Amino acid sequence: MRPVLRGIEDVDWASMEHAYGDASDVPELLRGLASDDPEERETALDGMYGAVHHQGDVYDCTVASLPFLFALLLEPAVRDRGTVLALMCSIAGDTVPDPEEIWTDFEDEAEHEAWVAHYVTASETVRGRSAELFALLGDPDPELRAVVPGALVRLHADAGRVLEALRARLAEEPDAEVLRALVTALADLGVRHGGETAEGAGDCLVRVAHEARPRPELLLATLTGLARCAPALLPPRAVEWVKEAMREAREVPPDAPASPDTSPSPGAPEPARPRTDTMVSYLRELRAEHRAALDADEAVELLRRLQTALTDRTDARLELLVDQLRSPSVRQRRAAMRQAGILLSGWRLPSEEPVALIAGQTMGDDARSAAEALSELTFLHPLAHGVADTIAAAVEAYRPRGDVAAFEPKHEELYDRAVDALAAQGDPRAVPELALRLGREAPPYDLAERLRPLAPHSAPLGPVLLKRLSRLRPGAHWRRARFLDALAVPAPPEGLPVAGAYAAAEDVPTRLAAFRLLARYGPEAAGHAEGVRAWATADMDRYRALQAATALWRITGEDDLDRVRRVLDAALREGRPQERVRAVETAGLLGRHAAPLLPLLRERLADDDHRTSAALALWRVQGDAEETARLLVEQWRRHAFRLPDIAACLAELGPAAAPAVPLARAELARARRHGNNDAAGNTRHHVDLDEALRHDCRRVLAANGE
Structure with a gap:
């Protein structure tokens, strides 16, 4: 045992508990963290997260382990101290815990208080010793140095001291990853404390930004930090700098040697870590794969963070996105499409140019880019009418030739996405394509929603839907309900007797979907109203009765007015919240015929959750503008x-x-x-x-x- 863990046997671990029983194995986990064997360290860390700090929980053994974790952290000979500090930060929590907000399911008050006390004690213990972290800012281990700045921001109460320490370290730090950690920590400090602290952090970041222009990663991280904590201090030419940074990032060959600022810090090299059967190992590999997918410089990911940090500075965001959408780098264009979808769907901006640039990616050598472009055009369908011909051309390019089984493997998903994008616009050219798709695949959950924009052109889909409906096995209740709801879009005449037959189905999903379909036919379905009428009773399950009553009103109108009003009356008086909302909305459909329900509708005005629906219904019922x-x-x-x-x-x-x-x-x-x-x-x-x-x-x- 390392001397650093002296006293570990003096603790009565067996009297404590963690997620999987008594805590007698905690000393072995702590020894594992101190091991010279990287596989043993990783297994021990996984055990600490999996048992001692399971899903963020804090136990008595978690608190008892903190002095030993500090001892490991402060011992220079221990490896992977950055992971130890990250564990301690997680145990302490992002902020000082509020006992009133710590949830437990203990019915016994004493047990509840004891559980809450673990969180409070752990937080106080780690935060109480956080001043010891200042000495680690210059530690020889760069992985530890990369964790310390963020830990100080989270744990140390003196924001002024943290600011000065981070500012001083910026001038000395040789490692690129640690510099970015310092920049992120300064931004977090400014966001957390605001006021003079944010101004001081912003001043530091401005100086870094001017010095970081030859280093794309550091520049993007710094500008992101400025946008978060001191956006008024963003340099006037920040957008141009970012464009230059992205150009430089894509011009660096993947196998280029590290630039001087990315060379590792001095210190003994760590041997390659072995693969272990732990969650820690899995997450480490996932992060490594992510970095590889973004290139070592991570420019694309950093630009995404900058886009998020710029929030309402939409002129700058749009300019950056248009530039990125024109990039010769496939990866940059692909990332820009997703960010453009987020920006254009969330902000009211000129969209013609970025939408056209996205549409330009729908066909080409990169299938992932084409799939991304078609997905974003589906999200942005009200803005994409100008590129409908481009989408239709993609449908044509990816459609199978001959039998539906003749898809090229790489084209099947692209064809489906292109059809979705065209259908979302209500373009009639999507109708035969949807008929083709319906012949080969299970219906999506939102099939009716997908067809609804095509309602004026959907008649050819009626026979296809009826054919698929007839082929369903007897127990496919939910799938049958989806087809019946979809059939309500074209509502072909030959669908009416089918709806009438399914209105007598034993399973509830099919029957209710049949009611909705009959409602779509309105008075034409009067011959099938009896089955609906039987369910529209006040003593029936109110949710089902309300659906039946809504359908009955559309089918028979005033002939069943009293029956429908009785269902609504019962739901408004005694229904659950969602049933009362449905009753209010159905009363609005009745218009002036719901006048006897006015007192109950006015009662709903007193319920904040129902007031809007009640106000809308009152307008339909009494017409008081x-x-x-x-x-x-x-x-x-x-x-x-x-x-x-x-x-x-x-x-x-x-x-x-x-x-x-x-x-x-x-x-x-x-x-x-x-x-x-x-x-x-x-x-x-x-x-x-x-x-x-x-x-x-x-x-x-x-x-x-x-």
Whole structure:
């Protein structure tokens, strides 16, 4: 045993627990972390994460292990100390834990408090000794030096001292990876503390940015940090610098020797790590594969982070994306397409040029680029009408010649994506292609949604859907329901008796889908109403009764008005929240015929979750434009996710919507699309909803003289 772990046998580990029982094996795990054998160290680290800190949990043995982890961290002869520090940071948590927010499922109060105490004690222990990390900023081990800056930002309370220490280290650090870690830590420090700390961190980053121009990785990381913590300090020529950096990154051959700033720091070389059967090893290999896919310089990934950090600086983002979409580098173009999809679906920007550049990637030698382009054009379908011919050409290029089994393997996915992109635009050229697809594959979960844009042209799909429906095995209830819902799009005359037959099905998914299909036929389905009528009763399961009542109203109308109102009355009085919402919406379909339900609808105005739906229903039922405008203006400010519905109703009110004019004007001035709260990640927003919202806002303004 290394002397560094002296005293480990004095701890009563067997009296403690971790995720898999008593903690008597923790000393062996700690010894493994101190081993000279890299395989043993990796196995021990995996055990620490898997048992002692299982899924982020903190046990009594986790707390007891902290003094020994600190001893390992501070012993220069121990290898992989960066992983030890990362483990300790995870145990301490990103912030000081709030006991009120630590969830447990203990019913006993004492057990709950004991569990919470482990988290608090662990955090206090690590943070209480965090000053010892300052001495490690200049440690000979570059892997440890790369972890220390972020750890200090997370753990040390004196932001001023951390800022000065990181600033001083910047001037001395020779390793490229550690420099980037310092830059990221400075940005995190500024974001975490704001104010003077953010200004100080921003000043450091500005100096680094000017010095880093010959080094693309460091420049991109630094500009990303500036955009996060001090965006006002971004250099005026930052966009040009980024373009230069991306050009330089793609001009460096993959096997080029490391530039001086990327040479390893002095220190004993670490032998190649063996592959171990651990999660730690798997994640390490995954990160290595990711780096290889991005090239060693990681320029593409760094630019993605910069795009995210720039948020609403959309002019700069769009300029960078257009430049990247024109890049001779396949990888850069491919990454730019995804970022363009995120930007154009989330922000209201000129889209013609980037969409055309994306469409230009739909055919070529790189199948991954073509697949990426077609996916993004599907997301951006309201903006892609100008490239419909290009998409149709891709469909033609990837379509099988002859039998549907004659697909070239690399073309099948591309054909499907091209058809999806064309169908999303409602282009009639997609109809025969969808018929071909429906003949060879299981229906997607959202088949009806995919067909809906093609509704005016969908008649040829009726026979295909009916044929597939007839071939389903008896137990395929959910698949049958999907075909019935899809059949409601073309609603061919020969589908009516099929819907009537399935309305008597024993399984609920098929029966309810048949009801929805019969509702699509409306009064033509009156001869099949009896089966629907039997389910539209107040003593039936309310969810099913509401679906049946909605269908019955569309089929028989006033003939079954009393029955439908009884179902709605029961749901409005006694239903669960989602059932009350459905009842409110169905009452709106009844219009003035739902007048006896007005008191119950007004009660729903008192429920914040239902108020928007209730206001919309009240307009349909009683037609009071002034009251509706007042209610919807109030809801505009409270329920932003319902804005498309609210604006559509206000647009119907004409001059009575005058109170909404300032709101409509402000909405049209917003840079972000509907639903975009700038959540980081691979998020696409519903461009069609936003386009409809903007259209209705303009209608509100036009009706009121603007």
